[in-house]
Amino acid sequence: MTHHYPIIYIRGFAMRASERDETAADPFCGFNVGSTVYRAVESRNKLADKMVFESPVVRLMSEFQYQHVYQNGFDIMDGDWQPARDENGNVIPGIAPASIIILRYYDDGSDLLGDGRSRNVLEYAQKLNEVILTVRQRVAEYLHNGQQVMPEADFKCYLVAHSMGGLVARAFLQGAPLGLPHAYTEARATVDKFFTFATPHNGIDMLGMNVPYWFTAAQANTFNRNYMRDYLNLGNLSPAFNGRVDLIPSSAFPINRVFCMVGSNRGDYEVLKGAVRAFVGHGSDGLVRIDNASLWGVQTDPHGALVEGSQQPAATAYAYRSHSGYFGIVNSEEGYQNLTRFLFGDVRVDVYLEVSSVSLPQEVQDAVDDGRTLEAGYQFEFRAAPKGKRWFLTRRQSVEDSPACRSHEELTQPGHGPCTVYLSSVFLAKRAKVDKSPALSYAMAFAAKVPDYVIERRFWMDGHFEGADLFRGTAIVELTPPADAASTSPWHVKLWWLNANIDAVEAQVLFSANTPSFDIRLPFDQPDRPGISGCLRLTVQPWA
Structure with missing residues (x-):
């Protein structure tokens, strides 16, 4: 209520x-x-x-x-x-x-x-x-x-x-x-x-x-x-x-x-x-x-x-x-x-990045294997915009000095599992919908930028292209509340990447005192060097 x-x-x-x-x-x-x-x-x-x-x-x-x-x-x-x-x-x-x-x-x-x-x-x-x-x-x-x-x-x-x-x-x-x-x-x-x-x-x-x-x-x-x-x-x-x-x-x-x-x-x-x-x-x-x-x-x-x-x-x-x-x-x-x-609002979505692995250009990897020191800072951009609007609910971009940042060392610590990075939170409201669809929808754009690789305190220029991406994609999120608004009915959650050969992720979620929130993950993968793999984790919960 x-x-x-x-x-x-x-x-x-x-x-x-x-x-x-x-x-x-x-x-x-x-x-x-x-x-x-x-x-x-x-x-x-x-x-x-x-x-x-x-x-x-x-x-x-x-x-x-x-x-x-x-x-x-x-x-x-x-x-x-x-x-x-x-x-x-x-x-x-x-x-x-x-x-x-x-x-x-x-x-x-x-x-x-x-x-x-x-x-x-x-x-x-x-x-x-x-x-x-x-x-x-x-x-x-x-x-x-x-x-x-x-x-x-x-x-x-x-x-x-x-x-x-x-x-x-x-x-x-x-x-x-x-x-x-x-x-x-x-x-x-x-x-x-x-x-x-x-x-x-x-x-x-x-x-x-x-x-x-x-x-x-x-x-x-x-x-x-x-x-x-x-x-x-x-x-x-x-x-x-x-x-x-x-x-x-x-x-x-x-x-x-x-x-x-x-x-x-x-x-x-x-x-x-x-x-x-x-x-x-x-x-x-x-x-x-x-x-x-x-x-x-x-x-x-x-x-x-x-x-x-x-x-x-x-x-x-x-x-x-x-x-x-x-x-x-x-x-x-x-x-x-x-x-x-x-x-x-009616729904809260907290968005996290989970990085499973990152790979380096082969020449940089060879330098690391030879025992040379590496410094590299990764920037992660994120934007979320509801359907039919001219503005963003959240907007994190490198050119505006607002991306999430992590070092190569933080992303590759052995034995710690995926590195989790908080990106933003999005609140959705039924009254703000622009069409007759029962779903609460928004688009989220995510990018992982290619870092500046510094080997033994010297910038590695070979193969570097300023502003390039390790991964960039836009996903659609649809959250459909139960038609009868009864607490015994499930929500339908669906998210998928646009223009990517990755299947949509769907789930039926029944929120309760024992399940106040639900995590759903949308994976991504860039297998080529330099590359990155992981997922966007959305923690969804009803909001009042």
Whole structure:
């Protein structure tokens, strides 16, 4: 069953007082910004394509009947707020569950509504706690035909955040006020799903260095990993991951209820006339590096120590979008589609690459057999697009600095079986179908690129063709739910490569408490040298 719980939106970082003023003056803090431009290719020398995206707020209201909660010029956190009235002037108590609430954490730090002083991320987390509890109360007050719609005991909410807003949410989910470890427990239990747009989960790096701890201007050290380790309560876990902080323990929030939307278009991030993107460098959205923008879930024992081998990636998708601006990730069709499919979709598909073997050019193999050292980095591209659409649900390409990467050593470790690489997650929704077919369908394009072979620290040029593929193919995925929607009826899953002499793979899947998900594998093989063989593994599960 799909629920339309309240969406609490948390915007990103505003460094200068003028930016905080702009945020305070905007009722929806940027969630109401749309766009009419789209880059189908990575080149900025070509004109953008026209694609009208009205804004997340407008689309959520028109497609899912969400409502805002402002009344008579007041927010629900204001003491003078009063509920809406119907066409006869009667009070409609509370707010509907399908409401959009903005965490207005920059109001107090603006010159327009406050003292112009930025606050600490921990203060913003406390404010989020207060907002959630207030929203729960207001939703419990809401009546439809005289009946309570959602009692406090049944209340849930969605957290949706852009950039630093995701760190505010994580400080709430993972941290706590000093000396009050259980202060947020009640509100945390109400969070059903957590979605982030371009959040620097592992901090922000410029010129190859993490933002320093001493850089406290406007709380910019919020993105320092040492400080993040403290306010995210990762002191016991971060050292085991070389100081990384893109971790969320299962005791704080389940990783399978988290989605990370990652941008890869640095070229259109125009802050400070492009200086910021120059400092951040390639492999970013202009501000946040791609490898810092997703999350990993980990299991801990009762003492808070890491359970070895428990790492699991959050659902992640990639888009050729910049951190913000005309080509920004929040004001994009790709971001919105992933958001709504994650919140309200019907099927979840996590896509993994399993590499069984790789072969080298004969001359390179001879050098390895002679005991010479080899360095080779493999790049894996992946795209997924639903039927009848102009955009991708996820887009990982080498030219956009977003492929999955593994070394030759990682792919060929003896005795470890196939090397598994997480590629992306795709959520499908029945309401998004474009034809009468009962199947939920999408195409996925996969490519394994020929690496640069480096022998004894010298690039091997003989036989090298830049941009060549070890394997490239496009597959179709069809997921057909049972016609009667009964839990005792199976799903039909079918996938096949286009233009390849490989049989389609089909399965009847009956999901149950004992079988909540199902793995189906689509093999591929390039037997010639250099070559690769393996499969794409799709983990399919109903979603709600």
